[in-house]
Amino acid sequence: MSNPNGVVYLLDDEPGMVKAVTRLLRANGFEVRGFTTPSSFLEAFRPGSDSCLILDVAMPDLDGLHLQRRLTHEGILLPIVFLTGHGDIPMSVRAMKAGAVDFLTKPVKDTDLLRAVRAALVRAAEQRETAAISVRLTRLTPREREVMEHVIAGKLNKQIAFDLGTGEQNIKIHRGRMMQKMGLVSVADLVRIAEKLGIGGKRDWHHDWH
Amino acid sequence: MRVSDNQSPVTRGNGCRTTRLPHGKSHRIVRGPRMACSLVAVFVVLTAVCAAGSEPKRVLVVHSFGSVAPPFTTHSIAFETELVEKMGKRVDLDEVSLDMARYADSTLQEALVEYLQKRQSHWQPDLVVPIGSPAGVFVAQYRDRLFPKTPILYTGMDRRPLPPDALEKNAAFIGENFDLPGFVEDILQIAPATKNIAIVIGASAVEQYWAAAFRKEFEPYANRINFIWLNDLSLDQMLEKTRALPPDSFIFLILLLRDATGVTHNADEALQRIHAVANAPINSIFQHQLGLGIVGGRLYQAEHEGIESAHIAVRILHGEPASSFPPEIVGPLSPRYDWRELKRWKINEERLPPGSVVLFREPTVWDNYGGWIIAGVSLCFVQAVLIFGLLANLAKRRLAERSLIASEGRVALAADAAHLGVWEFDPATNEVWVSDELRDLFQITPGTDVDYAAFQERVYPDDQPLHNSAIKRAIETKGSYEIEYRVLLQDGTVRWISGRARCMSDGDGRSTRLLGVSMDVTERKRAEKEAMEQRDELFHLSRVATLGQLSGSLAHELNQPLGIILSNAQAAQHMLAGDAPDIPELREILADIVGENLRAGEVITRLRALLKRGETRLLPLALNEVIEDVLHLLRSDLVAHGVTAESKLAERLPDVPGDEVQLQQVLINIVGNACDAMAENPPGDRRLRISTSAESGAVCVSIEDQGRGLPNGDSSQIFEPFFTTKSHGLGIGLSICRSIIAAHHGRLWAEPNKGRGVTLRIELPVIALAAS
Numbered sequence: 001m002s003n004p005n006g007v008v009y010l011l012d013d014e015p016g017m018v019k020a021v022t023r024l025l026r027a028n029g030f031e032v033r034g035f036t037t038p039s040s041f042l043e044a045f046r047p048g049s050d051s052c053l054i055l056d057v058a059m060p061d062l063d064g065l066h067l068q069r070r071l072t073h074e075g076i077l078l079p080i081v082f083l084t085g086h087g088d089i090p091m092s093v094r095a096m097k098a099g100a101v102d103f104l105t106k107p108v109k110d111t112d113l114l115r116a117v118r119a120a121l122v123r124a125a126e127q128r129e130t131a132a133i134s135v136r137l138t139r140l141t142p143r144e145r146e147v148m149e150h151v152i153a154g155k156l157n158k159q160i161a162f163d164l165g166t167g168e169q170n171i172k173i174h175r176g177r178m179m180q181k182m183g184l185v186s187v188a189d190l191v192r193i194a195e196k197l198g199i200g201g202k203r204d205w206h207h208d209w210h
Numbered sequence: 211m212r213v214s215d216n217q218s219p220v221t222r223g224n225g226c227r228t229t230r231l232p233h234g235k236s237h238r239i240v241r242g243p244r245m246a247c248s249l250v251a252v253f254v255v256l257t258a259v260c261a262a263g264s265e266p267k268r269v270l271v272v273h274s275f276g277s278v279a280p281p282f283t284t285h286s287i288a289f290e291t292e293l294v295e296k297m298g299k300r301v302d303l304d305e306v307s308l309d310m311a312r313y314a315d316s317t318l319q320e321a322l323v324e325y326l327q328k329r330q331s332h333w334q335p336d337l338v339v340p341i342g343s344p345a346g347v348f349v350a351q352y353r354d355r356l357f358p359k360t361p362i363l364y365t366g367m368d369r370r371p372l373p374p375d376a377l378e379k380n381a382a383f384i385g386e387n388f389d390l391p392g393f394v395e396d397i398l399q400i401a402p403a404t405k406n407i408a409i410v411i412g413a414s415a416v417e418q419y420w421a422a423a424f425r426k427e428f429e430p431y432a433n434r435i436n437f438i439w440l441n442d443l444s445l446d447q448m449l450e451k452t453r454a455l456p457p458d459s460f461i462f463l464i465l466l467l468r469d470a471t472g473v474t475h476n477a478d479e480a481l482q483r484i485h486a487v488a489n490a491p492i493n494s495i496f497q498h499q500l501g502l503g504i505v506g507g508r509l510y511q512a513e514h515e516g517i518e519s520a521h522i523a524v525r526i527l528h529g530e531p532a533s534s535f536p537p538e539i540v541g542p543l544s545p546r547y548d549w550r551e552l553k554r555w556k557i558n559e560e561r562l563p564p565g566s567v568v569l570f571r572e573p574t575v576w577d578n579y580g581g582w583i584i585a586g587v588s589l590c591f592v593q594a595v596l597i598f599g600l601l602a603n604l605a606k607r608r609l610a611e612r613s614l615i616a617s618e619g620r621v622a623l624a625a626d627a628a629h630l631g632v633w634e635f636d637p638a639t640n641e642v643w644v645s646d647e648l649r650d651l652f653q654i655t656p657g658t659d660v661d662y663a664a665f666q667e668r669v670y671p672d673d674q675p676l677h678n679s680a681i682k683r684a685i686e687t688k689g690s691y692e693i694e695y696r697v698l699l700q701d702g703t704v705r706w707i708s709g710r711a712r713c714m715s716d717g718d719g720r721s722t723r724l725l726g727v728s729m730d731v732t733e734r735k736r737a738e739k740e741a742m743e744q745r746d747e748l749f750h751l752s753r754v755a756t757l758g759q760l761s762g763s764l765a766h767e768l769n770q771p772l773g774i775i776l777s778n779a780q781a782a783q784h785m786l787a788g789d790a791p792d793i794p795e796l797r798e799i800l801a802d803i804v805g806e807n808l809r810a811g812e813v814i815t816r817l818r819a820l821l822k823r824g825e826t827r828l829l830p831l832a833l834n835e836v837i838e839d840v841l842h843l844l845r846s847d848l849v850a851h852g853v854t855a856e857s858k859l860a861e862r863l864p865d866v867p868g869d870e871v872q873l874q875q876v877l878i879n880i881v882g883n884a885c886d887a888m889a890e891n892p893p894g895d896r897r898l899r900i901s902t903s904a905e906s907g908a909v910c911v912s913i914e915d916q917g918r919g920l921p922n923g924d925s926s927q928i929f930e931p932f933f934t935t936k937s938h939g940l941g942i943g944l945s946i947c948r949s950i951i952a953a954h955h956g957r958l959w960a961e962p963n964k965g966r967g968v969t970l971r972i973e974l975p976v977i978a979l980a981a982s
Contacts, residue, residue, distance in 0.1 A: 013849075014770055016806060020777035023799060027784035058766070058849045066893065085773065085846065086766035106773030110780040 006050035006121040010034040011041045011067075012083065013059040017106070021054065021083075024110055030117065038067050047076055050128055052101070052120030054113075057084035057091065065091070068098050077127045079120035083108060126196075133193050136182050144178040147171060151178075151187060152194045266302040267527040269293065270335035272349055273307040274342030274366075274416070275467060280478045281496045281512040282342045285366040288516025289341065289523070296524045304333065310344040310416060310467075323352050335360055337526055339519070343367035344416050350376040361532035365519035366512065369537065371419060382526065382535040384519045386510050388495070389542070390427035394435070396507030396545070397460045397493055400557050406459040408438040410448055410484065412475070414468040417441065424464060444471040445480055452488040459490035463504070478502055491555040497543055501570060505555065506547030515540045631728040635662060637685055638722075651707065651730055653699050670696035670704060681711065685724060688713045694731065706735040745949065746825050752946045753875045756882070757820055766846035767813045771806040778803050816843055819871055826953055828867035833902055833909055833974070834859040836870055840877040841900070851885040852893045858901040866909050866974040868954055876947040876958070880913050880970050883943065887917025887967070907976055908956075914969040920962055928960060 008030045012018050018034040025032045035041035038059065045051075057064040064082060071078055082095050082103045092103040101123060102116035140148065143164075150160040157175065161168040184190050271290065275282055286305075293301055306326065308319075338357050340349040346364045350373050353362065362381040364372065368388050377383050397404055411421050421441050428437055438455075440448045445466070452461055461484065466477040478499060485492055485503025497509035518540065526532050546567040552559060559568065576583065631648025635641075642660045649656055652668045669677045673695035680691040690712040697705045711726030757764070778799045785791045816839070841848075841855055848855050881898065888896040899914040920928060929948045944958075951958040956974035963969055 014774070016774040016802060017770065017777070019802065020774045020781060020799075023781035023795070024777050024784065027781050027788065058846060063849075063852065063893070085769040086850070106769045107776035108773060110777070110784070113777075 006031070006052065006124055008032045008117055008121070009041060009045060009051060009053045009078075011038065011053065011059075011064075012036065012056035014056070017056070021113070024113065025117065028114055045076075045078075047078075050121055050124040052079040052081065052117060052124050054081045054083055054117065057082055057095075058086070065095060065098070068095065068100065072098065077124075077131065079123040079127070081113075081116040081120050083113075130193075130196055133182065133197060137197065137199075139181050140178055141174075144174050144181070147174040148178050148182075148190070148194075149199065151175060152191055152199070266300050267297065267337070268302045268304065268333060268335045269337045269339060269523065269527070271303065271305040272338060272340040272345040273305060274310050274340075274344035274346075276307055276309050276474075278476055279467060280476065281498060282366055284496070284498050284512035285516040285519075286341045288513040289339070289365070289520045290516075292517045292520035293523055296520065297527070301527070304335070308344055308348055310414065319348065322348075323355060326356050330356070337361055337363060337523055339363045339365060339523060341366040342416075343371040343419075346372050346376070353379070361526050363519060363523055363526065363532065366515065369539075370423070377537060378533075380532050382522055382532040383537040384515060384522060384535075384540065385538075386515070387539045387541075388510070389508070390424055391430070392508060392542070393462060393493065393495065394428060394431055397462065399507070399563055400505060400547075400552075400561050401458075401460055401491065401555075402561075403458050404435065404460045406436045406438055406456055406490075408440060408452060408455055408459060408461045408490070409464060410452075410461060410466060410480070411439075411441045411464040412466045412468045413441055413470040417465050417467060420464055442470045444469050444473065445475055445483070449483060449487050452484050452490065455488070455490045461488055461490050461492040463492060463494040463499075465495075491551060491557075497546070500546060500548055503551070504548065505551040505557065506545065506569075508542035508545050510542050511540070629730060633665070633726045633728070635665070635681070635724040635726070637724070648728060651705070651728055652697055668697045670698045672696075677709075680709075681724065684711055684713050685722060688715055688722065694735075704732075705730060706732040742826070745953065749826070749872055749875065749946060749950060752943065753820055753871070756875060756878055756943070757817070764813070764817065764843075766850070767843070768810055770846070771810040771813075774806045775803050775810075778806075813843075820874065826869050826872060828869055828954065830865040831868040831870055831873070832863065832865055833868070833873070833911060834863055836868075836873050837877060837900055837902065837911065840874050840881065843874075844878065844881055847882075848885065848898070851889065851896065853885050853888060853896040853898050855881075855898045855900065858899065860902045860904055863902055863904055863909055864976045866954075866976055868974060869950075872950045873954075876950050876972065877911075877913070879943045879947050884913060884915035884917060884968075884970075887915050887919075890918065891916060904976075905973065908973045909976060911972040911974075912969050913971075914963060914967065916963075916965075916967040919966055920960060920968055929958070 008025055010018055010021055010025075010032055011034075012021070013036050015036055018036055022032045022034045033044065035044065041053075055064040055067065064080075064084075068080055071080075079101045080095075080099070081101050082092070083106060084091070084103070085106045095103050101120040102112075104112055104116060137145075146164060147160060150163060155163070157168050157171045160175075161171045164171070179185070179190070182190065182193075184193070271286060273279075273282065273286060290303060294303070306322075308322065335357070338349060338360050340346045340362070346367045349357070349362055349364070359380070362379075364376065364381060364383045365385055367385045369383065369385055370387075372383075394407070397407065409421075409424065411417050411424075418441075421439070425437075425439075428435075431437075438451070438459075440451055443451065448469070455461070463477070463481055463484065466475045466480045468474045481492065481494060481499055481502050481504070491505045492503055493507055494504045495510055497511040498513065500506050500509060518538070522535055522538075525535075544565050544567065545563050546569055547562060549568045549571040551557075552562075552568070562568070629647055629651075631651040632645040633648050634643045636643075640662050642662055642665045644652070644654060644660050644665070646656070648654070652665075654660060654664070654668070658664075666674060666678060676693060677695050680693050683689070684691050690710070692708075692710045694706060694708050697707055699705060707728050708731045709726060709728045711724050713722060714725050715722050782796055782799045785796060837857060837859060841857060844855075881900075884898050885896075888898075895916065897916055899912070901912050901914075903910050903912075929944050948958045951972055951974070954974055956972060958970065958972050961969050961971065
């Protein structure tokens with residue numbers, strides 16, 4: 001079975017549970033790091049690589065929902081799978097609304113847990129990609145950004161040149177630079193990413209300019 | 211012009227208030243026709259005749275105002291009274307009033323002059339006494355026409371309004387010299403913060419004179435004090451003004467004879483009316499007004515001056531020339547104050563100048579009746595001692611009488627009535643005498659002799675050692691006992707007996723007998739047992755209810771080990787499915803599974819114990835262990851509530867007799883309440899402290915929370931049945947907890963913490979009490 005690469009962090013105040021889940025995940029080829037206190041986890045956690053967190057809801061020092069909020073607040077995009085001994089519906093709704101990947105109750109079946117962890121790691125990879133593109137997006141000049149929005153809207157260079165009141169040759173240069181800066185080769189990739197980032201498509205630029 | 215009634219001065223002295231005040235030179239005077247010289251000659255002759263003969267001396271008093279015009283009338287009454295006192299029938303007193311408040315008109319004055327001239331043909335005075343400055347000015351003005359040779363005694367006035375030469379011709383003077391700035395100084399002395407002084411003064415001529423004089427003298431204070439002049443107002447308007455003066459105001463009443471609307475007033479009455487409504491303290495000039503509402507200061511006294519002037523009048527009438535008396539100024543009295551006004555306006559007595567006299571102090575009850583109080587209390591005390599002594603004596607006598615009766619047969623009567631069995635055991639003969647009632651109780655055949663063995667045989671076998679040892683010890687120690695035991699009747703029924711016995715010795719101490727009474731308490735025992743069963747049932751039900759509330763966290767307690775077991779087992783399955791399973795790892799997994807399985811089993815066992823229905827059994831118990839068990843059981847509940855529990859358990863705590871399950875129930879309940887109480891605190895601020903300590907003869911458990919505290923701060927209310935502050939729950943938890951602790955012979959109470967929250971304390975006695 002091929003699993004996505006990445007680190008699975010595991011936080012549960014019950015050492016026996018940490019041990020058991022670690023064994024289960026390792027037997028399935030995941031890299032697991034287990035913790036029994038939020039502080040030890042926060043100390044060891046390094047953003048960067050794709051990772052996710054299996055989190056117990058009820059812990060003495062800091063409950064899982066608070067930790068989730070805190071991570072979000074600090075801008076750490078870490079997909080979370082909740083695992084609780086005694087969850088209720090309001091609690092799970094809160095967790096899911098706050099962006100949890102899944103909300104599982106103990107005892108948890110191996111298939112449920114593995115599926116949730118895989119989904120979490122996939123989401124982590126996507127989030128990383130999106131974050132990287134967002135950074136690239138900031139490097140575009142305003143003109144390049146304008147050109148990009150027109151490209152996403154499906155316009156030809158000639159149309160863009162007309163809309164922006166410049167020569168087609170200029171547009172070609174801007175377009176080339178934009179694609180280079182975004183690290184993309186095809187317009188299809190650009191459109192897919194733009195959708196993810198929520199840019200373009202929403203406004204009818206053509207209409208706006210006339 | 212009005213001539214006042216020629217009343218006797220003595221009778222008038224009682225009824226009238228007299229105000230005498232300085233008067234101004236108020237009017238232009240038109241000179242009238244000069245009197246004929248012949249008339250003057252006649253007067254002189256007549257005067258001489260009167261002086262020489264036994265005829266009474268004639269004195270004409272010239273009043274400035276009517277008969278009720280304080281402060282002038284105060285002066286004139288004192289003068290007339292004293293004069294009559296000294297001269298008796300040798301004085302003939304006549305008077306005339308200018309009534310200057312109403313008739314300050316020069317044409318009227320002229321008419322008065324003519325009138326007086328005509329009068330003198332009939333009655334010529336030996337002395338003319340003008341009282342008050344209007345009268346003084348009038349007499350000085352017309353003296354040549356009216357009384358060219360008659361001596362004049364000017365009094366009741368300030369010297370300033372009089373013409374400078376008035377005293378030169380056969381005249382004497384006794385009057386005041388008002389210290390006008392002194393009045394302001396007196397006010398500032400007692401009320402240094404004063405910023406406004408409202409001046410009450412009328413609008414008559416003399417008042418206009420004085421208003422001008424005061425204005426001039428007050429000028430130096432203008433930068434400090436705002437003088438509010440009310441002289442152009444009616445009295446009603448003045449009352450309105452004084453009702454709402456600005457803060458730091460004082461009212462100064464100079465004189466009020468006639469207000470701006472022409473209404474004449476009695477200044478003393480006006481003062482009282484102002485006092486009734488004013489929002490500021492009042493001062494005035496004259497001593498007789500102290501008590502009518504003024505605060506006080508250096509006051510001028512009209513009465514004293516009246517008396518002094520009478521003395522001078524007597525000497526003049528006896529022949530001393532008026533000009534031989536140097537002008538006499540009667541100064542103000544030493545400062546005096548009205549205590550009630552000082553209190554009313556919160557003027558500190560320390561502000562008063564040295565040597566001040568404070569009048570109208572209200573005496574305390576003690577001042578008034580101190581002697582009576584002491585006498586009364588002493589009398590009551592003596593009476594109480596006597597009564598107590600008599601009662602004690604009586605009680606003693608009654609007691610002696612009673613014990614005598616008791617010793618004679620009351621015992622038998624009472625025993626009979628209460629179905630008490632009485633017995634007497636003689637250890638020397640081993641014989642037991644038993645009453646008929648006892649035979650009934652123990653079902654001993656009537657008529658048979660009873661020895662100790664037969665007596666003991668009736669006792670229920672299990673209770674025989676207790677009964678036997680109690681009797682033996684009583685005989686050995688020559689003491690007594692009180693026990694409850696059972697007797698087994700022949701038909702197999704069991705009867706509960708409450709037995710008491712006492713060892714009785716003869717004087718020499720050799721012969722000893724044991725006297726006992728036995729009572730059937732089977733009914734009571736049965737009721738007690740029933741009550742106890744009901745109580746246990748209640749305890750059980752509330753425990754089940756408590757557990758119901760905990761079910762969520764109990765599920766967690768079970769799910770935790772079950773979850774670990776499942777994950778471990780499935781991990782093992784996955785490992786076994788691989789190529790090279792790690793055997794040591796698999797071994798560990800199995801060990802963990804076994805451990806978790808046992809743990810789950812423990813949870814179930816603990817639950818079953820709590821759910822078990824059973825009677826209260828007090829067995830030696832280590833409270834610390836009970837607490838740790840409870841905290842373990844509640845662990846997930848505490849976590850779910852975000853509560854951190856800290857326990858500080860004393861080492862080497864003595865065991866207490868207790869029912870483990872019931873005490874757990876109490877702790878679960880209290881901890882649960884604490885969690886609920888802290889639910890509104892922010893997470894991380896929900897701390898629960900449990901501590902144990904050994905007190906003298908008891909073990910104490912304290913459960914301290916940081917919650918919202920006691921409702922209304924009332925610590926007893928929370929133990930009442932059906933009291934609850936929660937939306938869920940019946941409110942019987944703590945009430946049952948208290949019953950449980952009471953069944954343990956302990957105490958449960960709540961104390962508010964110093965900061966916030968509540969501490970519940972349980973105190974359980976260490977010494978084992980007889981098991982109930």
